[in-house]
Amino acid sequence: MYSEKVMDHFMNPRNVGEIENADGIGEVGNAKCGDIMKMYLKIENDVIVDVKFKTFGCGSAIATSSIATEMIKGKTIQEALKLTNQAVVEALDGLPPQKIHCSVLAEQAVKSALLDYAKKHHITLDELNDFHPDEDHHEHGEEYEEA
Amino acid sequence: MYSEKVMDHFMNPRNVGEIENADGIGEVGNAKCGDIMKMYLKIENDVIVDVKFKTFGCGSAIATSSIATEMIKGKTIQEALKLTNQAVVEALDGLPPQKIHCSVLAEQAVKSALLDYAKKHHITLDELNDFHPDEDHHEHGEEYEEA
Amino acid sequence: MNKRIYLDYSATTPMKQEVLEEMLPYFTERFGNPSSIHSFGREAKQAIDQARSRLAKAIGAKQDEIYFTGGGSEADNWAIKGVAYANRDKGNHIITTKIEHHAVLHTCEYLEKDGFEVTYLDVDEYGMISLEQLRNAITDRTILITLMFANNEIGTIQPIGEIGAIAREKGIYFHTDAVQALGNVKIDVNALNIDLMSMSAHKIYGPKGVGGLYIRKGVKIHSLIHGGAQERRRRAGTENLPGIVGFGKAAELAIENLDGHIRHVKDLRDRLIKGIMDKVDYVRFNGHPENRLPGNAHFAFEFIEGESLLLSLDMLGIAGSSGSACTSGSLDPSHVLMAIGLPHEIAHGSLRLTIGDFTTAEEIDYVINELPKIVDRLRQMSPLYEK
Amino acid sequence: MNKRIYLDYSATTPMKQEVLEEMLPYFTERFGNPSSIHSFGREAKQAIDQARSRLAKAIGAKQDEIYFTGGGSEADNWAIKGVAYANRDKGNHIITTKIEHHAVLHTCEYLEKDGFEVTYLDVDEYGMISLEQLRNAITDRTILITLMFANNEIGTIQPIGEIGAIAREKGIYFHTDAVQALGNVKIDVNALNIDLMSMSAHKIYGPKGVGGLYIRKGVKIHSLIHGGAQERRRRAGTENLPGIVGFGKAAELAIENLDGHIRHVKDLRDRLIKGIMDKVDYVRFNGHPENRLPGNAHFAFEFIEGESLLLSLDMLGIAGSSGSACTSGSLDPSHVLMAIGLPHEIAHGSLRLTIGDFTTAEEIDYVINELPKIVDRLRQMSPLYEK
């Protein structure tokens, strides 16, 4: 079902945890739907110097969170803003169709954290003008039957 | 499907053939329906001294014809008139439900031959007043599916 | 992966060796079509007759009341649609519950689109229906009560005898999905007043793709699969000969050893429950405490999500199942967990471990040792868990 | 009985050893439920995917156009009822033939009771439909043409490509029952414009109780068996894992060796036909002389009745089949023999011998030697035979 890459990030997630006094915190999803991603950024001179996450969700939610933190760590805000869910999926060597929405969640968690940073620091990030993380992010693929 | 008795009478039918100048000949069934029984009687002093049959029909039709001839051979007309299809079925150690009608056919073949004898010899056999061998004798049991 | 521990016996079971051995000759040697009149066909027919009589014996039915199908789902579809369409002149109302298997629920929903009305009974926090609610739901248009014997997720067993008595009293057909119950509960269709009952071989150490429907003599029902005259003209299609032979053997074994089986799985189940409940905080145990399938344990761990739990277990070779949303890509946790009133966020953390004849105490102890560590690891990652 | 000669391959086939070997691990070791996400489930899922791709390859379809069922009859029922009910808004007219298998005929009759109209096309003395009659039967209410690929009794193969082209041109769904054709004729669903196609494993040396329905992408169809999300939500029920694996293997073997198979059975079939026609008088050969299943020989012997013929053959260990009335307890000979215009009394004397991969020349010669003696013996007993 999952690629080795996904399983590696699921079993050995990078950057799990919280950052005290984080410069930006993003939280997307909700417990009712079974998935919450929370992302903490430490930003210095427009560069993401540290990032941590906590995720309540499926294996793929944990793996996408983990890889997303790796993908933005050390990057500038502008670079991080370019992170797409497709890029996350590719970096994980693919995800099953019904799990694509987890990667959307990861993208949105990063963007939410950046938006939070921007708000706190009174910056405008044009890239986020159309960003509404609360919209339904679930894309339903094929259902699996539990027997 | 069939008892050993049936298979014995089918593979080694007794009294197959025709009797020239028979005293009574009975024929029941029709080719369209896939079964014809023809029975020939030689009668002397009210006793069936010889009997032969020819049958076009299923295994059970052949077996019931065969055993019916055995059951009436050497019997008086009155005794032969008492032959029932149940007796034929019992003598064969049973028949599958959808084959019961073959035994009815056998009973009717005997009666037809006796009726023929009676007519030719201007006798009345009260037992045959209600006998109408041309009525549909098929009783349909369960159908078998040919695959 | 070296060690593998299977704790998903409610999903499906491995076939028993005795069952396989009984089936084997029917694949390549005694392979005849049971409808054929030659010797190959006759020996096939005999084998099917024997299986039918074994099934009948297992549930206290007559041999000619057992019909073989392609599985439990087909049996459910057949029973419900078959009775509904054959009795449409008498009424269009069906009573079922909110916790049925999808084979029942989706069939009822399909019938709703075709003019039938369906009442979905509630269940309490243990998954039990209320007999009073059932009584009140009955109208003079009610033609069928279809109510599962034992639930596949939380294991709760319904008061089938009482339900059967109500149905009989009101002259309404009573169908029960006994796919999970067969081989785990003593069943007598007459004592329980069951009119139709669905069964499936692969849940009782028999083959997949074979099921059965008990149809009480006299029940008016349409066919679901039309065609040849097999199964007394009621279910067409060349019989799954080895499968049916295997089902017969599995049913025989299940009934012969019912008490031993129940004792074995129940002991291990209780050991598992105790071990987990002792070692883990914030965990709920779901389903009825007593009236439940002997091998079923169902937990909900707060703050974590079921699929990640399953995956983590799987990495250790432990096979379980979950009613969580995210395993299914749909938003909601299982309809059963919703029906017993579990909050969404807690339902997401559910785990079903089902125990079977091949489960050992060592396996259970291994799980008791490993599962708490996994729960802890996932909670450490969870934004919901603050300790 | 020492020697047994099986000449009823159209009724069912023995499973090939390679098929059994491929299936075996899935009964007791790799027994997972393909819907489960743990390792047992994943390996099961993979096996099903492989089987699906083998089937797809065998008929030139895409993998996601193959749906597994519980047999050929279920596939026929599903295709016909599923398309009928899903397209009722477009029309209520179905075209089929008088010589379909009962799984098609009785399904059509069931639909007639529910407001559908069905045209049953005639066939000529060889069992061939007329394309012109087909064209004329089409109305603007026609939603489905269901027309068998090859007949199970007399073996006649229809001009499926032409029929498909007509259906495509008129925008009507085309279903074909290819249960007898698969593994005996080259099939490419795209070249032939087939929209739905029924298949069955046990006719091609695979397991009983498994079938398949090809559904072209985009075809509007309802489910027959509702419930779980298996088979892309279209056919519920835990998959018959070993059965599906066996079907996949059987399809692969059949296609790999199609030419060799055809040559083998055809040679023996022709040898049989020649032998019998040379040695027996008053016998007709039925079905199309060229466009017929390679292993099918169908005779009608005058003056005798089929069941007694079958029984006599059976006493010698020879297994054949018949379309005679008296084997079925019903008055009429098979609908197929009636449709080709065989007089009743002759149809009653019919015998189908179907040849397969395990048939040998010695077996055929034995039959050629024995059958005429049997026919003669029965004729001596027959009141219809005067010589």
Ligand SMILES: Cc1ncc(COP(=O)(O)O)c(C=O)c1O
């Ligand atoms: C032409 C045809 N269609 C359908 C079927 C039914 O297939 P199954 O026996 O797998 O249900 C058969 C064989 O029985 C057949 O020969």
Ligand SMILES: Cc1ncc(COP(=O)(O)O)c(C=O)c1O
């Ligand atoms: C309660 C219940 N009903 C029906 C079914 C369906 O049975 P099958 O998988 O044999 O179609 C299952 C299992 O999948 C079940 O647990």
Ligand code: FES
């Ligand atoms: S978080 Fe819902 S499927 Fe991954």
Ligand code: FES
């Ligand atoms: S003569 Fe017709 S079934 Fe026996």
